[in-house]
Amino acid sequence: MLNYKRVLFLGLFFVAGFLPAQESIPSAWLKQSSGWSEFLSVEGGFKVLSPAGLRERADTIPTALGNLVYHTFHCKESADMVYMVSYCDYPEYTIHEDSVEMLKEFFQATMEQAAFSVEGEIVYQEDRAVLGYPGKVWRINSPKSKSVIRTRLLLLRAGILPSKR
Numbered sequence: 001m002l003n004y005k006r007v008l009f010l011g012l013f014f015v016a017g018f019l020p021a022q023e024s025i026p027s028a029w030l031k032q033s034s035g036w037s038e039f040l041s042v043e044g045g046f047k048v049l050s051p052a053g054l055r056e057r058a059d060t061i062p063t064a065l066g067n068l069v070y071h072t073f074h075c076k077e078s079a080d081m082v083y084m085v086s087y088c089d090y091p092e093y094t095i096h097e098d099s100v101e102m103l104k105e106f107f108q109a110t111m112e113q114a115a116f117s118v119e120g121e122i123v124y125q126e127d128r129a130v131l132g133y134p135g136k137v138w139r140i141n142s143p144k145s146k147s148v149i150r151t152r153l154l155l156l157r158a159g160i161l162p163s164k165r
Helices: 098-118
Strands: 003-011 037-041 046-050 055-063 067-077 079-089 119-127 135-144 147-157
Touching: 037 067, 046 079, 098 119, 098 135, 098 147
Parallel strands: none
Antiparallel strands: 003 079, 003 147, 037 046, 055 067, 067 079, 119 135, 135 147
16 A cells, blocks of 8 residues: 655745656756756755755654654745745655545645645645646735745655656
8 A cells, every 4th residue: 555655845936846856857847047056855855946055944843643843945035035845754654545535635734724824815726746646736825924825735655756757
């Protein structure tokens, strides 16, 4: 039985590229702006293009599943633009790929919690798989913080690399 273990969040316009470190970035995902460079996280198993060096922060979060370590990599391109990549490894068999309802609930709860945390409103959402992994894209408008947050969430299976397509 396959299980989903890793959750990867690509935040605010940060969809320039994602793949495990062993894969190459498809040319269609390359950011055309100059000055972007590749960032590699061996521990996280991903690489992305970033406009500046990413700094890591790891927070331990107590949950019903036990303590989860939430890794966030971020940089500021300007006072108004922040890029983030986050991931969290869930215990094995937490989310089963054959449970469509559980996946829908997981994506919905994650999206709603993100909106709640910034006192914002979800104004757009779409299911969007990447390389066969289930995913979701959403946008939150937060009048209180005067911000717009765009997020792509991918749910990756433990120990399984995506196939090249």
